[in-house]
Amino acid sequence: MFGYALRRLILAIPLLIGITFVSFLVIHLAPGEPVENQSGESSTQSDAKLRERLREIYGLDKPLHVQYWNWVTRLARLDFGRSFSPDARPVLQKIGERLPITLLLNIVELMIIVALAIPIGVLSATRQYSTFDKVTTVFVFVGFATPDFWLALMLMILFGVQLGWLPISGLRSPTWEYLAFWRQQWDFVAHLALPILVATFGGLAGFSRYMRQSMLEVVRQDYIQSARAKGLSESVVIGKHALRNALLPIVTVLGLSLPGLIGGSVIVESIFAIPGMGQLMVQAVFERDYPVIMGNLVIVATLTLVANLIADLTYSLVDPRIRVAARRGRR
Amino acid sequence: MRRGDPLRLPGLLLLLVLAGCGPDADSAVEVAAGQGSAKPAYGDTYIEALQGNISGLIPNVLSDGPSFEVASLMYNGLVKYDKDLNLAGELAESWQYSRDCLDLTLNLRRNVRWHDGQPFTAADVIFTYETMINPKTPTAYGGDFKAVESVEAVDQYTVHVRYKHPSAKALQSWSVWMLPKHLLETAAGEGKLREAPQNRTNPVGTGPYLFKEWRSGEKVVLVANPSYFEGRPYISRVVYRIIPSSATTFLELKAKGVDGAKLTALQFKRQTEYPAFRKAYVKYQYAANVYVYLGMNLRDPRFADRRVRQAFAHAINKREIIDGVRLGLAREATGPYKPGTWQYNPNVHQYPYDPAKAASLLAEAGWNEKNSDGILLKNGQPFKFDLLSAQGSDEGRKVAEIIQASLKDIGVQVEIRVIEWAALLKEYIKKRNFEAVILAWGITPDPDQYDIWHSSKTSPDELNRIGYANPVVDELLEKGRGTCIEADRKKYYDRLQEVLADDQPIVFLYFRDGLPVVSSRVRGIVPSPIGINYNFNEWFVPLSLHRYTAG
Numbered sequence: 036m037f038g039y040a041l042r043r044l045i046l047a048i049p050l051l052i053g054i055t056f057v058s059f060l061v062i063h064l065a066p067g068e069p070v071e072n073q074s075g076e077s078s079t080q081s082d083a084k085l086r087e088r089l090r091e092i093y094g095l096d097k098p099l100h101v102q103y104w105n106w107v108t109r110l111a112r113l114d115f116g117r118s119f120s121p122d123a124r125p126v127l128q129k130i131g132e133r134l135p136i137t138l139l140l141n142i143v144e145l146m147i148i149v150a151l152a153i154p155i156g157v158l159s160a161t162r163q164y165s166t167f168d169k170v171t172t173v174f175v176f177v178g179f180a181t182p183d184f185w186l187a188l189m190l191m192i193l194f195g196v197q198l199g200w201l202p203i204s205g206l207r208s209p210t211w212e213y214l215a216f217w218r219q220q221w222d223f224v225a226h227l228a229l230p231i232l233v234a235t236f237g238g239l240a241g242f243s244r245y246m247r248q249s250m251l252e253v254v255r256q257d258y259i260q261s262a263r264a265k266g267l268s269e270s271v272v273i274g275k276h277a278l279r280n281a282l283l284p285i286v287t288v289l290g291l292s293l294p295g296l297i298g299g300s301v302i303v304e305s306i307f308a309i310p311g312m313g314q315l316m317v318q319a320v321f322e323r324d325y326p327v328i329m330g331n332l333v334i335v336a337t338l339t340l341v342a343n344l345i346a347d348l349t350y351s352l353v354d355p356r357i358r359v360a361a362r363r364g365r366r
Numbered sequence: 367m368r369r370g371d372p373l374r375l376p377g378l379l380l381l382l383v384l385a386g387c388g389p390d391a392d393s394a395v396e397v398a399a400g401q402g403s404a405k406p407a408y409g410d411t412y413i414e415a416l417q418g419n420i421s422g423l424i425p426n427v428l429s430d431g432p433s434f435e436v437a438s439l440m441y442n443g444l445v446k447y448d449k450d451l452n453l454a455g456e457l458a459e460s461w462q463y464s465r466d467c468l469d470l471t472l473n474l475r476r477n478v479r480w481h482d483g484q485p486f487t488a489a490d491v492i493f494t495y496e497t498m499i500n501p502k503t504p505t506a507y508g509g510d511f512k513a514v515e516s517v518e519a520v521d522q523y524t525v526h527v528r529y530k531h532p533s534a535k536a537l538q539s540w541s542v543w544m545l546p547k548h549l550l551e552t553a554a555g556e557g558k559l560r561e562a563p564q565n566r567t568n569p570v571g572t573g574p575y576l577f578k579e580w581r582s583g584e585k586v587v588l589v590a591n592p593s594y595f596e597g598r599p600y601i602s603r604v605v606y607r608i609i610p611s612s613a614t615t616f617l618e619l620k621a622k623g624v625d626g627a628k629l630t631a632l633q634f635k636r637q638t639e640y641p642a643f644r645k646a647y648v649k650y651q652y653a654a655n656v657y658v659y660l661g662m663n664l665r666d667p668r669f670a671d672r673r674v675r676q677a678f679a680h681a682i683n684k685r686e687i688i689d690g691v692r693l694g695l696a697r698e699a700t701g702p703y704k705p706g707t708w709q710y711n712p713n714v715h716q717y718p719y720d721p722a723k724a725a726s727l728l729a730e731a732g733w734n735e736k737n738s739d740g741i742l743l744k745n746g747q748p749f750k751f752d753l754l755s756a757q758g759s760d761e762g763r764k765v766a767e768i769i770q771a772s773l774k775d776i777g778v779q780v781e782i783r784v785i786e787w788a789a790l791l792k793e794y795i796k797k798r799n800f801e802a803v804i805l806a807w808g809i810t811p812d813p814d815q816y817d818i819w820h821s822s823k824t825s826p827d828e829l830n831r832i833g834y835a836n837p838v839v840d841e842l843l844e845k846g847r848g849t850c851i852e853a854d855r856k857k858y859y860d861r862l863q864e865v866l867a868d869d870q871p872i873v874f875l876y877f878r879d880g881l882p883v884v885s886s887r888v889r890g891i892v893p894s895p896i897g898i899n900y901n902f903n904e905w906f907v908p909l910s911l912h913r914y915t916a917g
Contacts, residue, residue, distance in 0.1 A: 065788070065789075066786075066788055066789040066792045066793050067787075067788025067789060067791065067792050068788075068792070084501065084508075085504060085505065085506050085508075086827065088501065088502070088504055089504055092504065117561075120421050121421045121422045121427060121428045121429070121430075121433075121504075121560055121565075122421050122422045122560065122565060122566060123560035123561045123565070124566065129582070132582055133582070133583065188613055188614075188617070191614070191617050192617065195617060195621050195623075196617055196620045196621045199621065202623065203614065203617050203618050203621050203623055204609055204614045204617075204618060204623070205584065205585075205607060205609070205623075206584055207584075209411060209413050209585075209605045209607070209914070210411070210914055305610045305611050306611050306613070306614055307614070308584075308607070308608060308609040308610060308611070308614055310419075310581070310582060310583025310584045310608070311583075314419075314583055314610065315583070318419065321788075323788065
């Protein structure tokens with residue numbers, strides 16, 4: 036088990052390098068340079084000088100393979116470099132200040148989705164073709180099909196403008212500093228309510244359908260039949276015997292959605308003016324801020340590889356068949 | 367006070383994407399003003415919506431509109447543009463030119479202190495100058511000091527500047543934001559102003575507001591400077607909220623979450639004309655320093671013929687474009703200067719909408735046959751070209767579509783191609799690999815546009831992108847920037863506008879209107895040709911109308 040994990044980890048290193056190399060290449064192939072946005076607007080002679088100066092500062096005057104080598108060797112020392120944006124701040128600092136809010140939003144969102152999707156999936160599977168099943172089916176598909184930005188604007192108009200119950204955008208009220216401690220917390224929660232609602236509504240469909248499908252398959256299995264034949268109550272059959280097995284694929288899907296947690300939704304963040312990872316990335320792409328783009332990419336790629344590994348390992352922990360097969364395969 | 371204002375930065379000509387990201391602020395006026403007067407009172411918070419995150423706090427090494435807007439409340443220059451777009455003293459009380467325009471003496475105010483309490487002196491002026499011309503400084507605004515031979519401090523409050531040759535923009539270049547020598551000397555010497563802590567956490571200027579807090583992507587908070595040299599500003603606290611979506615900004619306005627914002631044409635015209643909004647806000651409208659144009663590559667033999675360009679000018683209905691694209695919120699452009707400014711010349715050749723005239727001009731130029739599709743032919747070649755526009759700019763695309771339809775009427779076939787901005791700039795415009803393009807120019811209050819029209823400015827990184835070359839224009843541009851006497855300059859620029867109007871190197875379309883909106887509880891706003899923000903430190907909220915007690 037340990038050896039397997041170690042082997043996978045070692046194999047992941049060349050894979051990661053490959054990913055960064057290809058992305059580095061692709062990003063640099065995109066037309067436009069970071070210096071354009073800072074000097075390209077105007078081109079008096081001094082600006083041509085500025086352009087040269089910036090290229091030199093950023094190392095863009097060197098051949099691409101040298102640039103990549105420099106970047107990789109710095110990365111090996113865990114130095115992600117400084118942003119090309121005029122604030123010239125370390126990439127990790129920039130990502131670090133955006134990450135908490137995105138993580139918070141996504142984790143809360145994921146928890147709500149799981150908490151709602153599992154019961155919805157189970158109920159609609161056990162009552163297949165019932166009114167409940169039909170209603171939830173329609174509901175989740177409407178959720179799936181509704182554009183985030185439209186829903187967000189509608190909710191803002193309703194709760195923010197018409198009713199005035201919730202703040203429209205941002206993370207804190209302008210007078211936040213002057214509120215009492217508990218009011219501050221409430222203010223923060225109130226600001227997050229709409230973004231979380233919007234993000235949850237869109238994400239609910241996928242998970243609840245997975246759950247329903249997985250449950251439908253499980254309840255058809257022989258061991259469910261035998262559980263029922265043993266005279267167990269329906270709640271035990273579904274809640275214990277079926278649910279546990281039906282959750283397996285959901286765990287995998289959950290594992291794979293881990294890297295997405297730091298991704299942040301561009302649309303939700305822009306509409307609600309939330310300074311998260313999504314906004315940072317979009318800005319970085321428009322500014323051709325290579326270090327920030329690459330820094331984020333390395334983190335996401337690493338998380339994806341780790342999440343894959345964890346998913347595989349959990350699988351073998353949870354499912355004895357895989358464990359056995361792995362052992363046999365090694366012999 | 368000039369917010370969102372590239373005017374501040376000497377000699378800067380901006381090429382703008384037609385998206386909403388241009389610093390399309392402050393200029394001439396025409397407004398729904400008329401606020402009742404009330405007694406000025408200190409206090410309250412003013413919340414302004416910014417569309418983009420600021421990129422730093424030392425504006426001299428930055429280039430984006432939001433950063434300038436915030437910085438303009440924290441920093442001062444020696445001179446500034448006043449409300450009527452004339453140069454006036456700011457940190458300099460007065461100045462004298464020598465007769466040959468070669469010596470400039472600036473007398474500084476004596477009661478100015480940096481935000482940290484240190485006095486502002488001639489040493490800071492020299493430090494700022496040296497920083498701007500230091501090749502290590504990553505600034506785009508060093509160019510206007512090129513004509514400077516030497517700068518020296520005569521005494522603590524007098525600066526003497528010697529020029530190599532007379533320069534029209536000599537005085538204007540001293541509107542550059544002053545930086546504190548005692549704090550930034552080391553960083554500037556190493557060329558590391560961007561990395562300096564003052565660019566991130568504690569900027570120090572001389573302006574009416576002190577820096578309080580910057581939460582990246584969320585907000586910037588400033589507080590009134592009690593010892594500002596013009597007196598403490600009335601509004602105690604200014605919060606810039608960063609809201610990328612204009613739809614969200616608009617809803618925040620409706621819910622009174624922000625006090626000031628810039629509206630889109632649609633919002634201004636169609637979505638704010640109801641009583642509750644009119645009561646809560648005052649809308650302002652003035653010609654911004656941005657004009658939109660149809661540029662043609664003059665290296666293309668078809669466009670090199672000025673009759674073709676004149677024909678296009680006649681074929682395009684500017685009024686229709688303004689009504690269709692800007693809902694009427696723009697002014698027709700007849701040349702590169704804004705109506706209402708001292709350099710503007712109204713007596714130039716006009717091109718009224720006249721398709722018949724356009725057709726006859728094209729026929730004169732040899733386009734006198736049509737093929738079966740109704741497309742004009744010359745030597746058997748149909749007249750068709752690609753018109754490029756930047757992605758993300760609805761405005762640019764719509765302008766292109768209207769032009770496409772207008773030119774179709776006279777037998778010219780236009781294909782519209784919408785291309786991402788960076789790619790458009792690098793792959794097409796810089797490589798001169800385009801036939802025609804819809805773009806916008808941001809202009810400065812100074813009429814010097816040498817970089818745009820002079821025939822020497824055509825290399826890939828330079829701004830004469832269309833490849834315009836006219837010896838008369840070259841001479842006028844050189845003369846116009848080579849004197850410090852405004853009356854002479856006026857003559858040269860009047861003539862320049864006549865020549866440009868005749869030549870139509872580009873088809874001048876329209877000057878966009880700036881459309882700010884401010885909470886009606888804020889008083890003291892006097893709309894002027896430069897816009898509304900220039901006297902922000904005199905804005906106030908009557909005591910009975912204070913909304914935010916904190917601070």
